Amino acid sequence: MIVAPRPLGADATIGILGGGQLGRMLALAAARLGFKCHVLCPDPQSCAFDVVRRVTEADYTDKEALDRFANDVDVVTYEFENVPAETATFLSARRPVLPDPKILATTQDRLLEKTFVTSLGIAVAPFAAVDDLAGLEAALASVGRPAVLKTRRFGYDGKGQVTIRAGDDPAVAWAEIGEQPAILEAFVPFExxxxxxxxxxxxxxxxxxxxxxxxxxxxxxxxxxxxxxxxxxxxxxxxxxxxxxxxxxxxxxxxxxxxxxxxxxxxxxxxxxxxxxxxxxxxxxxxxxxxxxxxxxxxxxxxxxxxxxxxxxxxxxxxxxxxxxxxxxxxxxxxxxxxxxxxxxxxxxxxxxxxxxxxxxx
Amino acid sequence: MIVAPRPLGADATIGILGGGQLGRMLALAAARLGFKCHVLCPDPQSCAFDVVRRVTEADYTDKEALDRFANDVDVVTYEFENVPAETATFLSARRPVLPDPKILATTQDRLLEKTFVTSLGIAVAPFAAVDDLAGLEAALASVGRPAVLKTRRFGYDGKGQVTIRAGDDPAVAWAEIGEQPAILEAFVPFExxxxxxxxxxxxxxxxxxxxxxxxxxxxxxxxxxxxxxxxxxxxxxxxxxxxxxxxxxxxxxxxxxxxxxxxxxxxxxxxxxxxxxxxxxxxxxxxxxxxxxxxxxxxxxxxxxxxxxxxxxxxxxxxxxxxxxxxxxxxxxxxxxxxxxxxxxxxxxxxxxxxxxxxxxx
Incomplete structure (x- = not known):
């Protein structure tokens, strides 16, 4: 069961998961339109806490805190893409969560994301799934070098990725990303x-x-x-x-x-x-x-x-x-x-x- | 004794007297620059309360609350011109208050304000002080009609003022503004x-x-x-x-x-x-x-x-x-x-x- 969204009244409260600068700037923009915001974040020093009246300092998996948070807001949104799936499911049963958390399952995984985009007939760099070292060797053979090996999940700002050039040992790269499910992407000479x-x-x-x-x-x-x-x-x-x-x-x-x-x-x-x-x-x-x-x-x-x-x-x-x-x-x-x-x-x-x-x- | 202002660090807290829309928009602007704000206002429904983490709901003459407020902020400013003089004096001894509250004594009184502006060689509409009905008659004789009778203090958005045209009884106007110290201003045919x-x-x-x-x-x-x-x-x-x-x-x-x-x-x-x-x-x-x-x-x-x-x-x-x-x-x-x-x-x-x-x- 999920709660379907509908247009909010001007006196509504928007719940924001995540208290970083994006949450902060979302709250400031919401205030221009007359909305109140409630920010939930585990970090007591969250910079978004300073620009809203109501905050919840709690872990994203703290069901009791999530329940109180949901009861205080009219809609839930988030500032980061790694909202845990169970958090999203829990909140969705109580309040509309937008964008639809189902989308996160796709964007949290580079392989699902590329596959989804490709399925729309939209071009991406050549890629191949990598589940083990043998798979990496096969992927290098099909994609070519140089190529970039990236973990499927939880990579950002360059973390969880390594470039494999001519002469590089694939085993080193595979160890470097922690032998996790990954994808290999062709290194595209972009402008x-x-x-x-x-x-x-x-x-x-x-x-x-x-x-x-x-x-x-x-x-x-x-x-x-x-x-x-x-x-x-x-x-x-x-x-x-x-x-x-x-x-x-x-x-x-x-x-x-x-x-x-x-x-x-x-x-x-x-x-x-x-x-x-x-x-x-x-x-x-x-x-x-x-x-x-x-x-x-x-x-x-x-x-x-x-x-x-x-x-x-x-x-x-x-x-x-x-x-x-x-x-x-x-x-x-x-x-x-x-x-x-x-x-x-x-x-x-x-x-x-x-x-x-x-x-x-x- | 007043505390002299100096440039704030980016982690400073700005105290705002008044919780209306001006205080709210000041707080939103301060947040863009990384500042925290603390709003003090007697109205529990102050709309500026919703965009800051720290609020004090107290009367402007509540010394205990003002003391706590002052201790929590690095500088004090205000969103309205009728800050009580004793509040300003009390706060000025603890933290810099800007703009200097001495200015309020001038701008809170139409007669002092016009006199000040005139003293700078800057033109205003002809005016005269009115302290009683006889004074109003004399002022009308010098300023002419139509003219506008305004209370010296606490007028805003047209409150505390009445136009006196040819044939109007000055006594009615004088009663209408509550027989308070006033000024009479010439009605200027402005563009x-x-x-x-x-x-x-x-x-x-x-x-x-x-x-x-x-x-x-x-x-x-x-x-x-x-x-x-x-x-x-x-x-x-x-x-x-x-x-x-x-x-x-x-x-x-x-x-x-x-x-x-x-x-x-x-x-x-x-x-x-x-x-x-x-x-x-x-x-x-x-x-x-x-x-x-x-x-x-x-x-x-x-x-x-x-x-x-x-x-x-x-x-x-x-x-x-x-x-x-x-x-x-x-x-x-x-x-x-x-x-x-x-x-x-x-x-x-x-x-x-x-x-x-x-x-x-x-």
């Missing part, structure tokens, strides 16, 4: 990494933001630029792909589709990864667009109409990672720059501490 | 009501937003449009006046200066009223500008550098008053419109429930 942040409403309406291009550093997103410097036809194709995936999922909320733009041979787009949540590559929308990805997500899960996004100009988002958070001081005085800090109490290397959005009217 | 929202930083930097024009209905702001349709020289003069007032006050934070644009005789600007706080006529900045008035105020009271505001285009703000809050549904689907709802639990006639910002790139 740019691009992404589409797309929203789908409860009424089935789809609205995508403009295609952006992303630069990573140490496997962590560093810069997003929008619009992406790709041919218009590529941008149109990419946005259409994101819309088709959202529709195929029956998705409600905001998701991001990361893709590779491969320029050779006339140009094409390959889907790399789906993030079933608001996404770092959509942060520019807070200042560069008439509606942010966070508000668009809240509108969707509230069953309210999506906004039609209109971009203010060329935009750029720069992550402040680890000690780079101190750079915010210099950014405060740059005309057209908007500084966002997440209020995280501890600076750690690789930790996303804030970001800077810039809008250019040229 | 437009305009306002400047100006910020002054702890370092003395002044940044003003573009001049906007305001339309009132039943003495309550209904629409703000920016830029105001006035000659460029008038807009420059108006912004310069606002900056001079902020400097003369040694102001830290955002304030609004409401003015009349009188077109006849070559055109001039008369200062009508000063609001020592963020102001309804600055709400358009949330979506129409690279920095909002709320963030600008937070930057100022935090001792951080002010941002250089860059407007995205022509902008318009429409208040949703009383039952008009239900109109938000239609606005949600209008491209370029941003809906803001304050989460107030009870709709009352004349109550500000939300607003809509629109940005036009024409």
């Amino acid at each position: 740019r990494e691009v992404s589409v942040v797309v929203a789908r409403g409860l009424d089935g309406t789809v609205q995508s933001f403009d295609l952006c291009e992303n630069e990573h550093r140490d496997h962590i997103l560093k810069v997003t630029r929008v619009p992406a410097a790709v041919p218009a036809a590529i941008a149109d194709t990419a946005r259409a792909i994101a819309g088709r995936i959202a529709e195929a999922f029956g998705y409600v909320g905001v998701m991001a589709v990361e893709m590779f733009w491969v320029a050779e041979g006339g140009g094409r787009v390959l889907v790399n990864e789906i993030a079933p949540r608001v996404h770092n590559s959509g942060h520019w929308t807070q200042d560069g667009c008439t509606v942010s990805q966070f508000e668009q997500h809240i509108r969707a899960v509230a069953g309210w109409p999506l906004a039609v996004p209109v971009r203010h100009g060329r935009a750029e988002m720069l992550n402040l990672i680890g000690a780079e958070v101190h750079d915010h001081k210099a950014w405060l005085s740059v005309p057209g720059a908007s500084v966002h800090l997440y209020g995280k109490p501890v600076v750690r290397p690789g930790r996303k501490m804030g970001h800077v959005n810039r809008v250019f009217r040229d | 437009r009501e305009v306002s400047v929202v100006v910020a002054r930083g702890l370092d003395g930097t002044v940044q003003s937003f573009d001049l906007c024009e305001n339309e009132h209905r039943d003495h309550i702001l209904k629409v703000t449009r920016v830029p105001a349709a006035v000659p460029a020289a008038i807009a420059d003069t108006a912004r310069a006046i606002a900056g001079r007032i902020a400097e003369a006050f040694g102001y830290v934070g955002v304030m609004a200066v409401e003015m009349f644009w009188v077109a006849e005789g070559g055109g001039r600007v008369l200062v009508n009223e000063i609001a020592p706080r963020v102001h309804n006529s600055g709400h358009w900045t949330q979506d129409g500008c690279t920095v909002s008035q709320f963030e600008q105020h937070i930057r100022a009271v935090a001792g951080w550098p002010l941002a250089v505001p860059v407007r995205h285009g022509r902008a318009e703000m429409l208040n949703l008053i009383g039952a008009e809050v239900h109109d938000h549904k239609a606005w949600l689907s209008v491209p370029g419109a941003s809906v803001h709802l304050y989460g107030k639990p009870v709709v009352r006639p004349g109550r500000k429930m939300g607003h809509v910002n629109r940005v036009f790139r024409d």
